[in-house]
Amino acid sequence: MSSGTTETDNYVRFDAVQKSYDGESLVIKDLNLDVQRGEFLTLLGPSGSGKTTCLMMLAGFEPATHGEIYLDGRPINAVPPHRRGIGMVFQNYALFPHMTVNENLAFPLQVRRINKNEIESRVKRALEMVRLSEFGARRPGQLSGGQQQRVAVARALVFDPKLVLMDEPLGALDKQLREQMQYEIKHIHDNLEVTVVYVTHDQSEALTMSNRICVFNEGIIEQLASPTDLYERPNNAFVAQFIGENNTLPGQVTSVNGNHCQVQTDGGATVEALKVNVNASGDRTTLSLRPERVEVNPEPGKFPNVFDARVEELIYLGDHIRTRASVCGQTDFIVKIPNASEHAVLQAGDSVKFGWSAEDCRALDVYQGA
């Protein structure tokens, strides 16, 4: 624990939390995480990385094996789930099938012994919020996936919780509906000033909705940052690889020069890069470069890094053209060329020059994944 626990802005706080299901392996390894009041924080990570486990510990369904979780400054490890007052949207919605939509929404209010009229008006308001006013008398089984999802959101919010957890609530929806729902959830968040902890493994969803994103991998936080930082300035090779598209060039640091370093790639080229996650010359490194930051046939002298390339394949994607090329001995180097009039039309087999700045090319740790 570093600073005082009374810091008012930290609504949720994981303090050195560890979790093991079987006593043999740690699913969560030393989690320290602060969620600010009113924040929309997304846990993002590959399947099995422990996102649901985090939510379950926060909601009280799984005990933390070690460490303490604080809610609004109070430790809640000993508080049973029904006294935590946290709203939750489950991965499969968990709408009660034997109750109508109205009854589902009234349930949290009834157990709080709120009077009948008040319940009625709050249920009505919640249904209006998710635009399902005519569906109150139906059972969940009679609703489409998107409608069920909205009911689940309404039920998680109807009792005015300060904190709402959502576990891949949009996972089962098709793309268009998902985008619409992303917008609606974001809208609700902005209006109600609740704190949201959101779980997804869809990175574009994370990028569009979140104030901050916490990238998980195998039970540790790889990076916790705003969407922009995460995309523009990944701290390590995992994050660079996981968020957005990314070219990687493995190599070795040959010299370090302030913020920058020179890297000899395994393909034999010497690249000028930003020093992020390497220490000294001789270190192995992975260079990370976004496909849209590469310029085709740049003006001479504009970039320190200019290399010969051979176009291997072009994929037309409407607003841009995805180009696969061989550069520096790498045959799967991807470049996104905007589909704008001033750009020359490339053909497969063309020889061109690719150039990029040292700032856009980040020297990260060695990527261990696939």
Place this chain on the structure above:
Amino acid sequence: MATLENTASGPLLTADGTPLKVSLARSLRRSKLRGALLVLPALLFLIIIFVVPIAQLLSRSVDDTLVNRALPRTFVAFESWDRQSLPAEAMFEAIFLDITTGEKYTIGKATTRMNYEKPGWRSLIKKSGRKFKKKIKGPPYRDAMIKIDKRWGDVTFWQTLGAMKDPQTLGYFLNAVDRQYDANKHVIMKEKERRVYVMLWWRTFLLSLIVTVGCLAMAYPVAHLLATLPLRYSNLLMICVLMPFWTSLLVRIVAWMVMLQNNGVINSTLVWSGILDDENRLPMMYNFTGTVIVMIQILLPFMILPIYSVMKTIPPSYMRAAQNLGAPPSLAFLKVYFPQTLPGVGAGVILVFIVAIGYYITPELVGGKDGQLIGNMIAYHMQKSLNWGLAAAMGTLLLAAILLLYWVYDRIVGIDNMRMN
């Protein structure tokens, strides 16, 4: 339920103008037809082994043509009799001809039936059959017959013919509930000493109820464990639950005898440990208690399995969601978990109750005198007394009780179920 139609008035129409309901039915017809073909063999099988025997059972329980076939002339003459005084010569002649010219086998069966109505009929006709031909050469018959056996002069015998006149009778059903017809076809209670069945019906229902409740109380927690335990343990538990199925019923009952009888394991242990005196051993076998204990054990799997199969389909997230929404575990169980298990509970209750109500092997073996049930009576009348009409009537009453229960079940659980999907 809210109406699903949004239109203000009139039935919905499809694009070509046919009512929506009609086109929906038409579009589903093919698949319905195919489904019907698939179930056809099963349907035939059911009809042959199930529907036909039950129809026979029903018809036998009201069939009363035996006497009509044996004494046709008598019943013609019966129409013009005042039913108060001794019948006139014509009726004596009729019954004389019926007895002397009738087929022996038909008359034999008829006399068995007549004996239910009034004991004595059988011996009277048997005796008369032997002597009539030898001693009576021609009319008048009346006095000659009374001379052979004075019971012919007893009007109460003649009066019982009234109860046998119709080719259908409710007599067996009345008998099954300790009632009978008097001479004027009014329903009256039997004499006190001959009333047995009503008490047996009550005992049967009470025992089935106790067994059902006992099974439910034991099965629900076990089923819950089965559905929620990690696979390794639940498999083991499942084997324990199914074990009784793999053991012969008789072996299990004998095992219970060893446990429960007066000198059995339980009593001996209690006496040995000083909790009971030697004279006050608990009577747990050959009585009502023994029947209840053994039947609960035997029927338990029929309660566990349907409940388990329903619980298995309820994801744990519902309980979690309920608690997350603020319900303490007990309330979450009551409001969210339990209602979802109701179809299984209903199925188990119905199954166990129906099996229990018709059970007869266990009561036969461990019931003693006050553990006998209706099922044992049916078996008795089928095998020993050969009163098949009464056995059929009792069987029909059982069936009716079961159908009634099923209807109630459908009203309470089934329809609610249908609303769910």
